[in-house]
Amino acid sequence: MTTMTTTTATSPVLEASGVTMRFGGLTAVRSVDLTVNSGEIVGLIGPNGAGKTTFFNCLTGLYIPTEGKVSYKGTVLPPKPHLVTNAGIARTFQNIRLFANMTVLENVLVGRHTRTKEGLWSALLRGPGFRKAETASRERAMELLEFIGLSHKADHLARNLPYGEQRKLEIARALASDPGLLLLDEPTAGMNPQETRATEELVFAIRDQGIAVLVIEHDMRFIFNLCDRVACLVQGEKLVEGTSDVVQGDERVIAAYLGTPFEGAPGDEEVAEVEAAESGSGAQSTTSKEGSAQ
Known part of the structure; x- marks a missing residue:
């Protein structure tokens, strides 16, 4: 395969604006903005229960956002997974x-x-x-x-x-x-160091084919080596976004991962509720208005 070059290296591929996802009285994702440009690898990190998978599901049509919109190359995406795929977004899942x-x-x-x-x-x-x-x-x-x-x-x-x-x-x-955009949900989960390194090289090769990449990952070494930009979610909100150096040095990110309380930090019960929602327990009532999101 030949490497693709483009004169619009900074043109937006994905634009998520004010994305909010509620399950009943629980807000799993709150007013998240995120842009992925062509030629970019962007990382999404956050502790368990931060809303990362819920946000991914909003991007791919599995969930219909309660508020906000998701656009691919300037066109608002329909809330149906197969139509999102047709538009040019593909994804992998946490569980193979x-x-x-x-x-x-x-x-x-x-x-x-x-x-x-x-x-x-x-x-x-x-x-x-x-x-x-x-x-x-x-x-x-x-x-x-x-x-x-x-x-x-x-x-x-x-x-x-x-x-x-x-x-x-x-x-x-x-x-x-x-696809023009590939979403990877914890692609190195369960891998040994050699497999993780091979995955890193594969993602770089995918980017070199002209495909933008958005990746969720818990392996911080992997994500910071890989990504041009990283956004950190905590309790469904975007805490910080920037280069790997900026995000690694942010005390709020460190506190969130160490479990150190900070102003506005979620309690254990709230974290558990978001984790349960991300596992799919709240998706049925949300997507039923479309009949089925599958």
């Missing part, structure tokens, strides 16, 4: 969500479906248009497996891959939708 009994190649092909134009009848009749699209999809999927270093395991079942390679495969599947 591969199709365990499908092959590595088949998992990536699933990610291609948003970029294929063939309809039901074409698929059923398997006409020339379908066969051409299928061939193109397989070629693109193999390119992505080569890119992440798994082309030699294309025919292996996903469940048989080592943990680190399963994480890579999930990233490849997200890339298969040809």
